Amino acid sequence: MFNHIMVGTSDIEASKRFYDALLAVLGVGEPMRSVAGSGHVRYFYRHEGGTFGISEPINGEAACGANGGTIGFKCTSPEQVTAFHDVGVANGGTSIEEAPGLREGAMGALYLSYVRDPDGNKLCALFRPQTVG
Numbered sequence: 001m002f003n004h005i006m007v008g009t010s011d012i013e014a015s016k017r018f019y020d021a022l023l024a025v026l027g028v029g030e031p032m033r034s035v036a037g038s039g040h041v042r043y044f045y046r047h048e049g050g051t052f053g054i055s056e057p058i059n060g061e062a063a064c065g066a067n068g069g070t071i072g073f074k075c076t077s078p079e080q081v082t083a084f085h086d087v088g089v090a091n092g093g094t095s096i097e098e099a100p101g102l103r104e105g106a107m108g109a110l111y112l113s114y115v116r117d118p119d120g121n122k123l124c125a126l127f128r129p130q131t132v133g
Helices: 012-024 078-090
Strands: 004-008 032-035 041-047 052-054 071-074 100-106 108-116 122-125
Touching: 012 041, 012 052, 012 078, 052 108, 078 108
Parallel strands: 004 052, 071 122
Antiparallel strands: 032 041, 041 052, 100 108, 108 122
């Protein structure tokens, strides 16, 4: 369904450092650097068929987090969910909502953690355990 997700940043190099560390937890390598025709810098992280980008806003206005928006990253274990959270916080992110852990709800059992990046974008790490039955 999705080709890519892009978030804006007011400090492209600080955001790159944050996402380099955070996405390495998921096995993502170095991003591709691109410069838009307007001279604005963008970085694209590619992994398992998906692309996540960070960009200086092309319109020249300040970047802001999407109010009500969340970007979810698929994890392979509960430990990776916790590492995603902890690495995010250690690299300039902010822990939000509950501590990383198991949540039970209408969607079944999920291991979740939430952080905001330095520009306020809400990020979720999610692992869906296999049900036995």
